[in-house]
Amino acid sequence: MASFNDALRGYAFHTIRADNFRCRYCGLDGTKRFEDWLSLSEEHLLPDGHPNRNNRDYIVCACRFCNGAANQYFKCAHERGLSLDGKTPEELIAQRLPFILATTSEYKAFWELRVKDHAVNATVPTGIDLAKLQQSFVLNVAKSTNHEQAANNAILAALQRSGTYASGNVDGAKFRKALASELNTRHDFYAQAISDAEHCATISQIADSLSMDFKGILKAGRLRIGIVQKALNLYLKTAWSLDPSRPDPPHCPIDRIVLQMAGIDGKWTELDSIETYQVWIERLRQRAADSGYPSLSVWELHLWS
Numbered sequence: 001m002a003s004f005n006d007a008l009r010g011y012a013f014h015t016i017r018a019d020n021f022r023c024r025y026c027g028l029d030g031t032k033r034f035e036d037w038l039s040l041s042e043e044h045l046l047p048d049g050h051p052n053r054n055n056r057d058y059i060v061c062a063c064r065f066c067n068g069a070a071n072q073y074f075k076c077a078h079e080r081g082l083s084l085d086g087k088t089p090e091e092l093i094a095q096r097l098p099f100i101l102a103t104t105s106e107y108k109a110f111w112e113l114r115v116k117d118h119a120v121n122a123t124v125p126t127g128i129d130l131a132k133l134q135q136s137f138v139l140n141v142a143k144s145t146n147h148e149q150a151a152n153n154a155i156l157a158a159l160q161r162s163g164t165y166a167s168g169n170v171d172g173a174k175f176r177k178a179l180a181s182e183l184n185t186r187h188d189f190y191a192q193a194i195s196d197a198e199h200c201a202t203i204s205q206i207a208d209s210l211s212m213d214f215k216g217i218l219k220a221g222r223l224r225i226g227i228v229q230k231a232l233n234l235y236l237k238t239a240w241s242l243d244p245s246r247p248d249p250p251h252c253p254i255d256r257i258v259l260q261m262a263g264i265d266g267k268w269t270e271l272d273s274i275e276t277y278q279v280w281i282e283r284l285r286q287r288a289a290d291s292g293y294p295s296l297s298v299w300e301l302h303l304w305s
Contacts, residue, residue: 008080015042019061024093025100028063039064045092046084047074056113058089069103072267079168110257133301134241141304142238150238151183152176158231161259163219170217179215181234190236191246196278199250203228204274226271239298251281252300261303262287 021030021040030037043062046053073096075082082095144150155176165172186202194202206226214220229251236249252258254268254277262284271277281296288299 014060015059016040022061022138023063023066024060025066025097026104027061028066036063037233041067043067045089045096050084058092060089060093063106065104065107066100069100073099075108075163079163109274123236126188128302129273130298130301131244134244137301137304138238140240142234142241144238144242147187147235147239147242148180150242151180151235154183154231154234154238156177158227158232162227162230164223164227166217166219166221172217175210175217177209179206182210183228183232186232187239190239193247194250196250196281198275200278203277204233206232207272222272224272225274225277226268229271230268240297241301248295248297252284254280254284258284258300258303296304 016030020026021037023040023045028039030040031071033101034294040061040063043066044053045058045060052058074084074300076082076099077095084092087095117226120287138144142150159172181244189202203225207223207225210223211218214223230253233249233251233253237253240246240249256268259266259268259280262280264280264283266276266280270279284300285296288296293302295300
């Protein structure tokens with residue numbers, strides 16, 4: 001068993017102490033509560049490969065949330081043309097802080113809407129009205145009246161801030177039209193119950209086909225599995241809500257909130273492994289079953305009700 005001193009070294013104790021046990025972004029004070037101290041860790045202000053990345057001056061104390069909220073910062077900084085060179089640690093913190101605050105704001109909005117003053121029931125509430133949930137989703141979220149609109153809106157949701165294109169100046173109209181066609185042509189196919197294997201094969205087929213046709217405008221020449229699953233699963237969720245006589249969709253749209261609710265550490269926008277996707281689905285399905293829901297689709301629909 002590791003000694004306590006070993007644990008302290010692994011816990012970056014010296015970095016945390018140098019910042020007085022406070023997160024440099026939100027100010028969380030680890031001296032007040034044991035649980036808050038456990039949340040503190042070290043945060044690199046510079047990306048992998050930078051000559052000063054491991055310089056102790058450029059490693060600061062951050063709480064677990066602020067550290068995680070900054071995971072995409074280096075990528076966003078590059079896309080926005082923000083410079084990291086020649087800046088002091090304080091300047092780098094100030095430059096990154098708005099990004100972390102924006103992420104915090106998103107989580108707070110979700111907490112106020114879905115968590116605050118809401119006890120989580122272990123089972124489906126008695127008398128759940130599925131038809132009402134579907135109608136509310138169509139009117140307030142999907143805002144679609146037919147499956148063609150459902151496809152277009154699902155694609156917009158999947159591509160928004162997903163880093164799908166090779167650059168921010170790409171004209172993706174032809175690509176979006178092709179993806180909409182892929183979704184719409186499968187409308188009748190999903191009018192019957194579809195197995196996991198068939199659904200995963202469909203996701204892979206769409207990803208591979210459009211990657212080949214639009215390699216030149218896609219980031220790294222590839223339409224990732226995570227983007228396709230979001231578009232297809234959201235499209236099927238909307239089609240099912242428009243026509244409740246259709247069978248439950250085989251899966252649900254996977255996004256950051258859904259992953260968080262199941263305790264899965266991953267980014268759907270970066271996912272490009274159908275095997276990893278299947279693992280996520282099984283964990284989400286278990287989460288739904290443990291909560292007493294009849295299907296993954298009903299659980300996710302009720303999650304956003």
